[in-house]
Amino acid sequence: MSALATLLKRDLARFLPGTASGGTLLPLLFFMAVAMLYPFAIGPNPTLLAQTGGGVIWVAALLAAILPLDRLLASDVEAGFFDQWALRGIAEEMVVAIRLLAHWLSFGPFLMLAAIPASALVGIDGETLRIVEIGLLAGTPGLAAIGVIIASVTVGLRSGGAALSGLLVIPLAVPLLIFGAGSLSTGGEGGLALTAAISLALVAIAPFAGGAAIRAAREG
């Protein structure tokens, strides 16, 4: 069990915003910047902003989740960490599962916090904010899982990996977006429940898909 704790500690030190060794606030600033720009682009129409603001928060959250992908796994493969873990009998699946947890912790809760000031910027009311927050709680683990899967599939790519992984994440994230942001217009619990269900399935698949992709890249 201590191997798990050691790996998680290293991952958190690398990914949490504000930690000395490179975790970054940039995705959060990006998220806030989108929320800030939106009213400028749409114009000061309170009804229109209130109707569309929740959806914009969702799109901004999705894009912010893509930003850290290029350094999620590739650097560890290049530096030989996965080789050394494999020799010590630490399965790729376990490393990827821990990485998924650390990746989510480094942006999910912070996005939920940032959604509060963002909701003021796009002018949505308290009830809508509540649904957005529950939706983010249900949806961001799924976004993190998609991110980890794509990051592990693009691990072997020498160049252009960052842009390509961003492009690959978007279609996979469509179901989460439809049900997550869709729950805003219907106000329904059903949409949120479906978002959570998709997230759960993705989180369950991610360690196995990711582990297999990293092993395949090693053979290449």
Place this chain on the structure above:
Amino acid sequence: MEACRLTATDIACRRGDRILFAGLSLALESGQALQVAGANGMGKSSLIRILAGLLRPFSGEVERQGSIGLLDEKPALDEHQPLGEALAFWSALDTGSAPLDRLGLAPLLDVPVRYLSTGQRKRAAIARLMGQEAQVWLLDEPLNGLDTDAVALTEKLVEDHCAAGGIALIASHQRFELKGMARLELAEFAT
């Protein structure tokens, strides 16, 4: 140290469309050392990775008994962290401790890994390898970037490792001084 063994039977290695070598067999018992020699691109690193179990051989079988330690061109140390913390990550996973003073690393523990020179990185990787206390050492170009003193030290460390009952397999095109070490010319198995 418990008995260890490393055997490869009739292995071949394919990279892309080329068969790099074929029909290679070797058997190493506790205390033995072997240098795999060959020019660049002969497949020394691929052989090491096959023996480590990180690469599937195109044909043939590898049997390992005992824990495997790998030293190659990738140090597996966090670039942005001070050397001390980067090594502490591995010592939390491994059992042993590395002789940092002997390797001349003690004054460097506060220096971020990205500022270390090639030779210092290599010595840091040797420290990681020693901390692992693996029985079978697979060393891919262990002398690259090392100065004369560090070369002598590395040879001594490998000698001690074998004297303690470990296995060492050294892939290098350079001279590696070690008493009683066998030599395998990879060129003989090239196709």
